[in-house]
Structure formats: structure tokens, C-alpha cells
Amino acid sequence: MNLDIDEIAKKARLNLSEEEKKEFSKDLKEITKAFAVLAEVDTSNVEKSLQPVRNENQELRKDKVKEKQINPFQSEADEHDNYFKGPRLQ
Amino acid sequence: MIPEKAKQYFTTKTNIQRKKQGKLQGKTISLKDCICLKDVETTSSSQILKGYKPVFNATVVEKILEEGGKIIGKTIQDEFGFGSFCTNTGIEYKNPQNPHDKNNVTGGSSGGSAGAASLIPNHIAIAESTGGSIANPACFCKVVGITPTYGLVSRYGLIDYANSLDKIGVIAKTTHDAKLGLEVIKGYDEKDSTCIKKDVYLETKQDKFTIGIPKEYVQNLDLDIKKAFEKTIKDLKKEGHKIKHVSLPLNKKYSIPTYYIIAVSEASTNLAKLCGLRYGKSIEKTLEFNEYFSKVRSENFGKEAKRRILLGTFARMVGYRDAYYEKALKIRTKLLQEYMNVFEEVDVLAHPTMPIFPPSFEEVDELEPLQVYQMDLQTVGANLAGLPHISVPMNTTHPSGVMFTAKHFDEKTILKLGEDLEK
Numbered sequence: 001m002n003l004d005i006d007e008i009a010k011k012a013r014l015n016l017s018e019e020e021k022k023e024f025s026k027d028l029k030e031i032t033k034a035f036a037v038l039a040e041v042d043t044s045n046v047e048k049s050l051q052p053v054r055n056e057n058q059e060l061r062k063d064k065v066k067e068k069q070i071n072p073f074q075s076e077a078d079e080h081d082n083y084f085k086g087p088r089l090q
Numbered sequence: 091m092i093p094e095k096a097k098q099y100f101t102t103k104t105n106i107q108r109k110k111q112g113k114l115q116g117k118t119i120s121l122k123d124c125i126c127l128k129d130v131e132t133t134s135s136s137q138i139l140k141g142y143k144p145v146f147n148a149t150v151v152e153k154i155l156e157e158g159g160k161i162i163g164k165t166i167q168d169e170f171g172f173g174s175f176c177t178n179t180g181i182e183y184k185n186p187q188n189p190h191d192k193n194n195v196t197g198g199s200s201g202g203s204a205g206a207a208s209l210i211p212n213h214i215a216i217a218e219s220t221g222g223s224i225a226n227p228a229c230f231c232k233v234v235g236i237t238p239t240y241g242l243v244s245r246y247g248l249i250d251y252a253n254s255l256d257k258i259g260v261i262a263k264t265t266h267d268a269k270l271g272l273e274v275i276k277g278y279d280e281k282d283s284t285c286i287k288k289d290v291y292l293e294t295k296q297d298k299f300t301i302g303i304p305k306e307y308v309q310n311l312d313l314d315i316k317k318a319f320e321k322t323i324k325d326l327k328k329e330g331h332k333i334k335h336v337s338l339p340l341n342k343k344y345s346i347p348t349y350y351i352i353a354v355s356e357a358s359t360n361l362a363k364l365c366g367l368r369y370g371k372s373i374e375k376t377l378e379f380n381e382y383f384s385k386v387r388s389e390n391f392g393k394e395a396k397r398r399i400l401l402g403t404f405a406r407m408v409g410y411r412d413a414y415y416e417k418a419l420k421i422r423t424k425l426l427q428e429y430m431n432v433f434e435e436v437d438v439l440a441h442p443t444m445p446i447f448p449p450s451f452e453e454v455d456e457l458e459p460l461q462v463y464q465m466d467l468q469t470v471g472a473n474l475a476g477l478p479h480i481s482v483p484m485n486t487t488h489p490s491g492v493m494f495t496a497k498h499f500d501e502k503t504i505l506k507l508g509e510d511l512e513k
Contacts, residue, residue, distance in 0.1 A: 003404070012358065012403040013365065013380065014396055015388040024400055027459050031401060034460055035347035038417050041340075041424065048419035049426060051254045052476030053241045053498055057287045061280050070145045074369065084368050087375045087382035 003028055091118060091162050092210065098186050099196075099205035100163040102131050112158030113274055117267070119159040120206045120215045123167050125258065126247040127151055134249045136169045137181040138390035139370035148247020149282070150216060150258055150275040157274045159214070165202030169392045170361065171220050171251035174465050175454050176201025176227065178394040185451070189231055190489055194448040197230030199223040200261065204231035207261045214271040215261040220251045221349050222469025224259045225481040229443035229491030232483045234268045234508060235261045239498045240476030241286035243272075244279030252356035253284070255349075255473060265482065265508035272501065292500045299503060300332045301494075302436030306342035307468055311445045318484040319442045322492050322511065326440075329510060334436050340428045341471040344421055349470040350463055351405050351418035358402025361395070397459060426475045433497050438504060443468060443481040443491035468493065480504040482511050 005025040009016050016024065073079040092103060101123050121127055124134040126144035128151075133139035147155070154161065169180040176198035177185045186201050188194040189208040196205050200217035204227035207215040217224045219237040228235025237259040245256055260271035279285045301323075308319065327333055366372040366386030373386055391399070405414040432439070445468060454462075472479040472495045481491040492511070494504040 005400075008400050008404050008407070011407070012399050013362075013384045013387050014391070014399065015384045016396075020396070024397060027397055028401060028404060030458070030460055031350075031463070032404070032414075035351060035414070038344065038347050038351070038421060039413065041344060041417075041421050043417065043420035043424070046420045046423050048416065049422040050419065051240070051284060052422070052426060052474065053239060053286060055241065055284060055286055058283060059280075059287075072145060072368070074142065078368070078372075085375065086367055087377055087379040089379060 003032070095189070096206055096209040098184065099165050099202040101133070101135060101166050101183070101202070103163040104130055104161055106155070107158070107160040108155035109158045112156065113270060114154060114157045114159035114214070116212060117159055118162045118210060118213050119154055120163050120165045120203060120213065121151065121161060122200050122203050122215075122217045123164040124171065124218055124249040124251075125150065125216060126249070127161065127164065130164065132164065132249070133180070133370065134170045135167045135179045135183050136390070136392070136395070137371065138364050138387065142370040144247070146247065149244040149279045151247065153275050153277070154216070159274070165200070165206055165215060167202055168199035169395050170249070170357065171199040171218065171223055172357075172394045172398050173198040174222070174226055174462055175449070177451065177454050178392060180392050181390065188448050191448070193450050195230065195451060195454055197227035197444070197448060200227050203261045204228050204233055204235065207231070207233045207263060213262070214267055216258060216271065216275065217261045218248060218256060218258050219473060220255045220353060221473045222466050224261060225443050225469050225479060225491070225493055228261050228481045230448040230489050232489040233261055233263055234265050234480065234482055235259065236268045236272055236480045236501070236505070237473070237478065238272060238276060238501055239478045241284055242276050242478075242499065242501070244277070244282040244285045246279055246281040250360040252353040253360070254356060255353055257476070265480070265505060265512055268480070268508070269505050291502045292497070294500065294502050296437065297506060298330045298332075299437040299507070300334055300435070301326060302334050302336040302432060302439045304336050304338045304432075304439055304441055306338055307441035311442055312447060314486055315442050315445065315447070315484070315490045318486045318490060319492060322484055323440070325511070336432050336436060336439070338428055338432065338471065341425050342467070345425055345471040345474055346464060346467060348418045348421045348425060349466070349474045351414050352422065352474070354398045354402035355405045355415045356402070358399045358406065361399055422474060425471065429471070429475050429477060437496070438507065439495040441468060441493060443493040447488035447490060478504060480508050482508045
């Protein structure tokens, strides 16, 4: 299996040094190799368990405002016209 | 309020009390740093969230304040919960020392919680477990740690590690205090859609139980831990409980890879929101957005956080997702079923919480990442299955614990056993 550390790091939005690329590449190879035992298990006709406990009575609550609006901005520099200020697109 | 020796377990000290009366009157409370406390720096012991002050209280915090608890601070942890020894605290944080031997680790990821509970009188530490992060440090610090059924306690206001695995629980000196803490924090919360609408435990009239010992979890133990566990079982037999030998072969072989694949997949998704925008650390917004996000993340995540983000990103990538992430979700069903089958024959499971005594910092340093992950064998099965479990100290020269695991919502059984052992 070809583990492309550059591709994974790009998707994860992490800039890695050459040393980090070497180290993490080795770690990921060892870990995924050990974890490949999962392929042995017969899971034909087995459903996925997204959670360990079934929530039988899950309800959606009504879309009604109950609390006062809180100020989500951590600082004035964060905010512009009631929007979060972000980095530029290009 | 905080003894000198216990100060190292705190990232922030506070003095917050809303009421003087209630179930928690007279108790001091600490919160693992991943639990949001309004206007108090909350970072999950990370650098990337440095400076983040939540604009609300977690539901568990509201419940604590309503019952007269006095919150004295936030406790240190492995960054975002990524660790089994509390040696992966974030950049510029200091790893805490075991309260019984400063050369040794506290265990993790709730190392600060366990340290605080060990040294501060009348103290209840609110902690969190994803793969064993309550049982492990409770065992290593010689205190009691209870991890409730997944969905019993609201996760609203908990900074996520893995949404299908995280549970808020309690670490305290005695089972009585752990039980008290759990009584206060549990309960349905409409703000958490994974919270089960059932805030009562399973009723049990029994006070004598059939205790199952899974053979796979009493192997490869330190000899003194094995002896202490055998004595604990003998004592339980004398009390009138029945002992039965059981087996969990699928969990032994597959719980670690299944747990880690699901945990890092969910974690890598959750940590994608930490990018220098809206919360915590930020830098001058002069870069193009992808460069900006990458720079903030690369400079502020610790090594283990980066490792897990990379692993989780990989496990979810097209071409690998079926073999890893999707496969793990299906195997989880089989592992759950294995527990359900065993609970047809027994009421509760018992085995040592950790196979070794608390290691030294040097010993931990020499472990490869995969070896560290394999240390979690005793605790990941119960955590993956969302089963309630408690670690209670055993009588050994160095800290060790016995772990009891019960069916979903059967906290009463494990609390009763914990109290029995303490007598």
C-alpha cells in the first residue's frame, strides 16, 4: 500500500518538515499494517454501529429561540459587521 | 484551597460557586480542561485553543453549580485526550507527575483529574473518557474512576475528541463520592442529541452478582497485580458473589484497531474546525486561506495530535475508507454483540484495570506509538461498547486497580461492587 504522506498532510491542512514527514510516514505505515487485521473479520450482512447505544426516543426539538443571543466573538479584531473575519480567498 | 503538591494538576485556578446548598455542598470540584466553563480559558490542554474563553457553561457545569459545588479549576490532560499517560500535554504545558511517585506518570488522558482527586480532600474531579481516560489514570493514581454508559451524561459543552466514544465521568477518593458526582451530572439534555432520554439507572434488587472474569484480560499481567486481583476475587466470593470464567476473543484481537480507527477518524474531523478562526490562536490574516489554516495548525498542534489527525484523515480517504473506517464501524457491531452475549451469562465483568504499575517517564519515552496504543487493551473494549465501568484501587505496594464493567445503564451494580470492596 502506497502511503502518500504529502497528500494526507495536504488534506489535513498540516505543513510537515522533512523530518516530520519521515517520522509520521513510518508511524502510519506501522500502525496501518498492524490494523490491517480488521480485514480478517467477516462483516457480510453486518450493520455499522455509528454509536454504541441506540437512541430509541430521539426527538428533534422545535426550532424556537429560548435564550438571548450570546456574543460569539472572542475579540473585536475577530468581528466585522457581525461576521467572523477570515483570511482572504486568493 | 489547592495544596502546593496538587497545583501542577491545574491549568487554571478558579473560585466559582453559585449556591451554598445542594448535594455538592462542602465539596470542591475540578473540571478536565476539555469541559467548557464560561469566561474561563478552556483549551483541552492545547496550544491551538490558547486564549479561548467559552461563552457558555457545559451542561454538567450548570448542574454542578445548581447543586452547590465550588469549582476550583481546570485540570491538565493529554492534548484533546490523545494519550494514555498524560505525557502528550500540548506545546508549553508541563506533564504532571504521579501523586505517589514523582518519577512516574499519572496515566491519561485525565491525569490532572486523578492527581487532584488523590491529593485534595473532599474533592470530586469531573473527567472524560474516550478509550479509557478515566479508568487508566484513576488506577495509576490509586483513586476511584467511574465512566458511565455512553449517553447517560450530556456532552454539551465538551470539546470533542470522538463523538461516538466520549463520555464525561467522575474521579474521586471513594466510590461514595464518585457516585455523588455522577448523580449530579447525569440526565437527559435536549441540547445533546446523543443523550439518552432515560436518566434513571436500571433497577436492580440484587446485591449478590455473578461476576465474569474474561480470560483474555487476566493474561500478561505484572505478577503482583495478578496476585492482588486473585485475592480481590477471593474476597468477593467470600461476600457471596459467584465467579464464572468467560471469554472475549473478538474484543481481545480487534478492539484496539477498531477503537483507534474510529477514534482518529472522528477526531480528525472534529479538529478540522481548529484553524485559527473563531476559537483560540490566530495570526495576522495576510495569507491565502489554505496557507493560513495550515500555518496556524502546524505551529500549534502537538506531535500526537498531528499523528492522529494524519491517521484519521488517511482512514477516511477515498480508496481506504471502506477497508478502514467503514470496516471498523461494522466490527464495532460484532464486538458489541460479543459483550451482549456474555452478559446473558453474567451480571458484571471483572479484571485488572491496567496490566502494569504506573511506568516512569523514561519508560514511556521509549515506547513506539503502536506500543502505547496497545496499552489500552484492558479499557478500550468497554469504551467502544459504551458500557459503564469503574476502576477501584487494589491493595498493592504500587498503584493498581480492579475494573468492573456492567450492561448499559447498570451503573448501580458496579457502584455497589465498588462500595463493597472499599469496606
